[in-house]
Amino acid sequence: MAEREARSQRQDYARFVRITTRWHDNDIYGHVNNVVYYAFFDTAVNQLLVEAGVLDPVLSPVIGLVVETRCSYFAPVAFPAVIEVGVRVEHLGNASVRYALGIFCDGAAEASAQGAFTHVYVTRASGASTRIPEATRTVLAALQMQGDVP
Template sequence: MAPTEQLRRRQRQDYPYVLEYRTRWADNDMYDHMNNSVYNFLFDSVINTYLMEHCGLLPPTSAQHPLMAHTHCDYFSAISFPKVAELGLRVNKLGKSSVTYEVGLFEKGVEGIKAVGEFVHVFVDRATLRPNGDGMNNQLRSGLEKLAVHKTTSKL
């Protein structure tokens, strides 16, 4: 993950894929802002929406199955109901069977980033829950490469 000050300077154009989310009353906590757990829900949602729309992932049946290996979030300012969130997605690292995503959360119509999340998925065989020796299939890799900001391949 990039240093905090670098993350604070992220802009919408730093993310090749953006998904809108209309906040709900239930997203707010007793402090009148979106609960921390909802951020993770949103990060997971933008990633899986992209995987389904652009990488051929069909969650109930795909042979390759993403497992969460790591998650992290830096919070910079609050967002709350009834605002509209814009979730930007990029790939910071693409390995043989793993991918490190970065998700930027913005409020529609407002400058400045609200939060930046990092998720790491390891793609495993559905039956064994172990990484496939050949790594990701071509359709999955091709879709993820479109979001890659650094063309990095690792062994995992």
Template sequence: MTDASRTNASRTSASRTDAPAPQRADYRHFLVVPTRWMDNDVYGHVNNVVYYSYFDTVINRYLIDEGGLDIVNGPVIGLAAESHCRYRRAVAFPTDLDAGLRVGKLGRSSVRYDIALFPRGEPDAAAEGWFVHVFVDRGTRRPAPLPDRLREALARLA
């Protein structure tokens, strides 16, 4: 790696790290997610792996409630292909979180969700992340087009 490329890589990394926290106004759908006593770890804050559970909850509630996804008998299911979380500041039980959801990219058989977790009433996210679902045929596990109702619901969040 040359000195110039190291400098450019450092700038790129710094600009991502220093980006301002997502704002509540940037998200189109919210679900209240209460933290639970068992979510806290020995350090007194919600453990890192629990954030992915919060992400999964807001996404799947939206898919079921708004998109009509039948998780038991529907012809397609969503499989997790990628996920990421950036922890901006700690939260702890008994905080209620507003999980913000929007669609970053909507494909033929996949969707990338952007999620942010806001302590109730606060404008800045305590955590942010993304999650990619690939929708597949329930039986064959091959990629399948999103059903119309599901695509329409997701398009409202784009």
């Protein structure tokens, strides 16, 4: 069996996005269902891009499409929790970016869950892979961190 990755800490992330869990996020077991964490990842990344002015979800001619995701779970989260999604850029290529993300219960030092999320940039009209626009690249570069992080 593969060794489990280390649980990430707040200092492992460049930015945080606050998200309020919703009533229907909980499953029959009384905690946020595993698939909802992927929506948290997607929301956090795209919210940062929209706020930075480099993504208009309806009109941007170049968009990032998700091509890979993963998530590891360490502790349950349940409605009505307010969570903070930590975001950093792990790899910035010519046409793709891989994010590291951590889900933190409001104020917690350790992640309740963590994962990765990869966007490949394409032209909206054709769906063909394209270079990340320079303005977007500048925003993404600011989310990179120096030093060793999990």
